Amino acid sequence: MGEMFHICRAGGRHAPSMFQDPTVLTPTPTELAARARADLRSGLPVATRGMLMAAAETVSAGRLAGMRDLGPLVLAITDRRAATLKARAYDGDLARVVVPGDADVAWLRAVADPADDLRAPMKGPLATLRDGDAGPWRTGLALAKAAQLLPAMVGVETPTLPEGITVLDRAAGAGPLAGVAAARLPMALAGAGRLHVFREGGGEEHYAVEAGTVDRAAPVLVRLHSACFTGDVLGSLKCDCGPQLHAALGAIRDGGVVLYLNQEGRGIGLANKMRAYDLQDQGFDTVEANHRLGFEDDERDFRLGAGLLRKLGIGKIKLMTNNPRKIQMMQDQGIDVVERVPLHVGRGPENAGYLDVKRTKSGHLE
Numbered sequence: 001m002g003e004m005f006h007i008c009r010a011g012g013r014h015a016p017s018m019f020q021d022p023t024v025l026t027p028t029p030t031e032l033a034a035r036a037r038a039d040l041r042s043g044l045p046v047a048t049r050g051m052l053m054a055a056a057e058t059v060s061a062g063r064l065a066g067m068r069d070l071g072p073l074v075l076a077i078t079d080r081r082a083a084t085l086k087a088r089a090y091d092g093d094l095a096r097v098v099v100p101g102d103a104d105v106a107w108l109r110a111v112a113d114p115a116d117d118l119r120a121p122m123k124g125p126l127a128t129l130r131d132g133d134a135g136p137w138r139t140g141l142a143l144a145k146a147a148q149l150l151p152a153m154v155g156v157e158t159p160t161l162p163e164g165i166t167v168l169d170r171a172a173g174a175g176p177l178a179g180v181a182a183a184r185l186p187m188a189l190a191g192a193g194r195l196h197v198f199r200e201g202g203g204e205e206h207y208a209v210e211a212g213t214v215d216r217a218a219p220v221l222v223r224l225h226s227a228c229f230t231g232d233v234l235g236s237l238k239c240d241c242g243p244q245l246h247a248a249l250g251a252i253r254d255g256g257v258v259l260y261l262n263q264e265g266r267g268i269g270l271a272n273k274m275r276a277y278d279l280q281d282q283g284f285d286t287v288e289a290n291h292r293l294g295f296e297d298d299e300r301d302f303r304l305g306a307g308l309l310r311k312l313g314i315g316k317i318k319l320m321t322n323n324p325r326k327i328q329m330m331q332d333q334g335i336d337v338v339e340r341v342p343l344h345v346g347r348g349p350e351n352a353g354y355l356d357v358k359r360t361k362s363g364h365l366e
């Protein structure tokens, strides 16, 4: 005890507290989920409720062999991917595929990744599990999606875990949003403005561009834009994102906000969006391509946009969008959308089909 006091005093300003809550240094579910996403991206397995699971996309042959030593392997895929593979999804939203004893990482990736579905159709029917608890697998697939990997998780039941494995109960969402920094930014299209950077606890950064004079007492003109590297930066003609972003920046010049959410590819990430583009070149539309990859049409959570607006002190908006889901989610989150401002720009021969699908299948408004 005496020595402890001595060390603490020598260490500086902080007196030791006998009453400090020891759990304050324990990772929260949000922090564990953030760690698990990083683990999965680097090929490490994570554990939840007795199940050790790795992402099919990143697991190495060596790690797979190590997992196989622990017991029979199972590969979980979403019902969307299962439907393409004609595998029975007994668990409703997912299917647990039995991994044959001789299956290697190439086999796992062929089940996970639809790139070669047409060129090399899967041989033999995939056997799927009916009994047992799908819960841990649901957590695993949610983590894979959140890590922007293909939603396919290989795993094994194990009572004992190797050292250093991240163990978590559930796939927690990101923590609260915090404003990190803001500064003046003169812009070609939007004029004089400010860029605000926000950070989600254990998650992404998102940006708010504020331009002109924003009267927070009146409805504020707002655009909720999701990142599109190909459209916003490269000027891709496959979508309308670049022209929409530019039109929105011009529109807020006299007062308004563009929220730039880091939800590339409707939330599936750029790598998966390029996989979807490859499928589109094979003849599938934007919705079918997402489904074949195992994703929903749209994996975005627009609650984030409402959170950003609240941080900016904005509660009443005129929303620039053609997407009724954005309006609905804003309203559900207590943001008063007093007007929808249509945003139809940039239609051309390369994206006409894409825009038509958004109207006919995704319910986008005229």
Ligand SMILES: Nc1nc2c(ncn2[C@@H]2O[C@H](COP(=O)(O)OP(=O)(O)OP(=O)(O)O)[C@@H](O)[C@H]2O)c(=O)[nH]1
Residues within 6 Å of the ligand: 224, 225, 226, 227, 228, 229, 238, 239, 241, 244, 263, 264, 265, 266, 267, 268, 273, 276, 277, 286, 290, 320, 321, 322, 323, 326, 343, 358, 364
């Ligand atoms: N998965 C996938 N994402 C795409 C594709 N084309 C564009 N995107 C992404 O779709 C998103 C488009 O975002 P928004 O323009 O904000 O959304 P929206 O749902 O079209 O709604 P509004 O433009 O507001 O009418 C961006 O994240 C793009 O990266 C595609 O073919 N597949």
Ligand SMILES: [Zn+2]
Residues within 6 Å of the ligand: 228, 230, 231, 232, 239, 240, 241, 242
């Ligand atoms: Zn785009």
